[in-house]
Amino acid sequence: MDYASQLPDEVLSYILERMTLKDVVKTSILSRRWRYVFASMAKLRFSLDTIGVFNYYLDHTCHPYYQRKFLQVVNQFLQLYLGRRKVVVDLEMHIFIVRELSSEFGQLMHSVSQLGVERLHLNFSCGKFFPTSGAIDLCPNMFFEFSLELLSQASSLKYLSLSVCIVKPSVTLRLNSLKSLFLTSVLVKSGQLESILSSCLNLSQLIIKHCKLPLELCISGAVRTVLFADCGGLKEIDLQATNLRRFECLFDDKVRFYFSSVPSLERVKIGLRGDASMPYIFGEFATNIPAQVKSLIVTAFYTQATHLPTEMQIFGNLRMLALLFESTYDSDIVKVSPVLDACPVLQYLDILQHKTYRQKARGSHIRSPLSPTYHTELKEVRFGGFHGTREEIELAIYILTSATVLDQMLLSQYSIGPYYKAYYGHDIWEKREPERVSIQHLLLGQAVSSSTVVIIQ
Amino acid sequence: MxxxxxxxxxxxxxxxxxxxxxxxxxxxxxxxxxxxxxxxxxxxxxxxxxxxxxxxxxxxxxxxxxxxxxxxxxxxxxxxxxxxxxxxxxxxxxxxxxxxxxxxxxxxxxxxxxxKNKSVRAVREMLKITNDLTEEEEQEIINDAPWAFEGPEIDDTVN
CATH class of the missing domain: 3.30.710.10 (Potassium Channel Kv1.1; Chain A)
Known part of the structure; x- marks a missing residue:
């Protein structure tokens, strides 16, 4: 009695999806029943490991013999699928290939189109790590050039992820089914992203990570969410996307923003490395940001926190503001107070300190006491990474004495909200309970609103 | 409950x-x-x-x-x-x-x-599968994907 005979192909395919391709294909010779079981797999993963080859190269490349072998094996395998008229929902490929193998690769993409693939992940590297945008810039010829034209027949494709390559757009191409596009470690040359966007008229989500970008970019089309992370090279970005709701970015340098046409933009998250960025964000950027933007998250790294300007432009309509201080050094958190004054209708404020390094007071911090500007809308303040330092308490008092309708102030040693974790160690208040209670009393006594709740945890 | x-x-x-x-x-x-x-x-x-x-x-x-x-x-x-x-x-x-x-x-x-890494013989024995393929069929399967049946013989144990 065959143990597996009771299992339908769909269930057996769950097991096969967790095996290497070599072991999977070997099941076709077990018996007549097993001959085409493998073709029920809806998810396919191709890499050198899964075809039983050990790659001894340490970088993202591999021996040319293996590149050819890989393409041959995958092409043969997909032919078996096509012969069974099967549909593949999700296909992932992890291989470095040289540009000379474009025609073999083209054949593979032809099969992908015929198989009705919905989610396609192409990573043109054998390595586990993604090269940085700087590394891509150093030797662009080392990267495979992926021509989007190869997907012109892929009418089921909804999700495309391209990694470690150069993308060659096409003016006439239309990828109308595509909803999400991910680019990771891709060298984007001038005009290319614009051309890609004009080919993908129904694109909803664009995510770009570790990419080397051209000096100028223009985001247009139907896209609703755009996210840039750890990208370099860019100097100016123009947003002209009428459906854009959410824009998040982390750029390696200061980037100038133009909000040409973003009537739907509501949520912005911005992080620009370099000391010149804070004066820019709270100056020109604040002036230009569209009035309907209600939520803003600003990330400050290293010494950026010490460059918060004292005079700021007004964020006239901002309801939600989060300030994330990451790995900041010797910063004086009280300097945040002008930011608060620049947001007259703010309702929710989050401040999160993560890995802040403090030096012992150099000289005395003599400063004239903060004179409050009244905040008549502020309802909730959350402060993550709060350790009860003098500056933190001073800022808390400033808020409490100026926020007339504050419901709650949460001061937590841990992270808050949906942001990264702030603190992992032991409970800092465990041995300082009386101090915690006295800070709480002190703060509560300062609140102008009698209904304010102060929580320290 | x-x-x-x-x-x-x-x-x-x-x-x-x-x-x-x-x-x-x-x-x-x-x-x-x-x-x-x-x-x-x-x-x-x-x-x-x-x-x-x-x-x-x-x-x-x-x-x-x-x-x-x-x-x-x-x-x-x-x-x-x-x-x-x-x-x-x-x-x-x-x-x-x-x-x-x-x-x-x-x-x-x-x-x-x-x-993982088991030989065809070992898998058949583990799952109690009777091979009902003819020799011609077996050869055809190997010809379809020769790479999968190449290389050093793998784990032949049945546990």
Whole structure:
């Protein structure tokens, strides 16, 4: 009695999806029943490991013999699928290939189109790590050039992820089914992203990570969410996307923003490395940001926190503001107070300190006491990474004495909200309970609103 | 408490918090179709006992992550899948029917691990498969994907 005979192909395919391709294909010779079981797999993963080859190269490349072998094996395998008229929902490929193998690769993409693939992940590297945008810039010829034209027949494709390559757009191409596009470690040359966007008229989500970008970019089309992370090279970005709701970015340098046409933009998250960025964000950027933007998250790294300007432009309509201080050094958190004054209708404020390094007071911090500007809308303040330092308490008092309708102030040693974790160690208040209670009393006594709740945890 | 009935007419009481890890039963409860006993015509009592054991252990998954009992749970999982092929396939069928994602994942991964790098002969013996292919058919299969049958011979043991 065959143990597996009771299992339908769909269930057996769950097991096969967790095996290497070599072991999977070997099941076709077990018996007549097993001959085409493998073709029920809806998810396919191709890499050198899964075809039983050990790659001894340490970088993202591999021996040319293996590149050819890989393409041959995958092409043969997909032919078996096509012969069974099967549909593949999700296909992932992890291989470095040289540009000379474009025609073999083209054949593979032809099969992908015929198989009705919905989610396609192409990573043109054998390595586990993604090269940085700087590394891509150093030797662009080392990267495979992926021509989007190869997907012109892929009418089921909804999700495309391209990694470690150069993308060659096409003016006439239309990828109308595509909803999400991910680019990771891709060298984007001038005009290319614009051309890609004009080919993908129904694109909803664009995510770009570790990419080397051209000096100028223009985001247009139907896209609703755009996210840039750890990208370099860019100097100016123009947003002209009428459906854009959410824009998040982390750029390696200061980037100038133009909000040409973003009537739907509501949520912005911005992080620009370099000391010149804070004066820019709270100056020109604040002036230009569209009035309907209600939520803003600003990330400050290293010494950026010490460059918060004292005079700021007004964020006239901002309801939600989060300030994330990451790995900041010797910063004086009280300097945040002008930011608060620049947001007259703010309702929710989050401040999160993560890995802040403090030096012992150099000289005395003599400063004239903060004179409050009244905040008549502020309802909730959350402060993550709060350790009860003098500056933190001073800022808390400033808020409490100026926020007339504050419901709650949460001061937590841990992270808050949906942001990264702030603190992992032991409970800092465990041995300082009386101090915690006295800070709480002190703060509560300062609140102008009698209904304010102060929580320290 | 929710009552489940196996196909050999045995009834089992399970806490609702445990049983809703099954998407199928969760949907039944949400739709108000789980008022009395839920009959499970595809699952025998021996398999159902195993599944309930898993559900009860994994009831507080979230809590375990907080209190550092993850290792304990991992050890349980390792012990849990330590069963014969026939039993493993029964649990997989039950997990698939009841739509218990984590259990399906655990058992399918265990099955895949056991088959890893095994020779064709070894897999046939482990799963008690009778080869009914003719020599010509076998050759055809090899010709379709010669690369899969090349290389140094692999693990020929059957455990």
């Amino acid at each position: 929710v009552k489940l009935k196996s196909n050999d007419d045995k009834e089992f009481e399970v806490e609702e918090a445990a049983v809703i890890q099954s998407e199928m039963i969760k949907n039944m409860i949400e739709d108000g179709c789980a008022t009395s006993v839920i009959p499970l015509p595809n699952i025998d009592s021996k398999t159902l006992i195993k599944v309930i054991e898993y559900l009860n252990k994994h009831i507080n998954m979230g809590k375990a992550a907080e209190t550092g009992e993850e290792d304990d749970l991992k050890e349980f999982d390792e012990q849990f899948v330590n069963m014969g092929w026939e039993e493993l396939f029964d649990v997989i069928m039950a997990a698939n029917y009841l739509n218990i994602h984590e259990l399906m994942e655990l058992c399918c991964q265990s099955a895949a691990d056991r088959l």
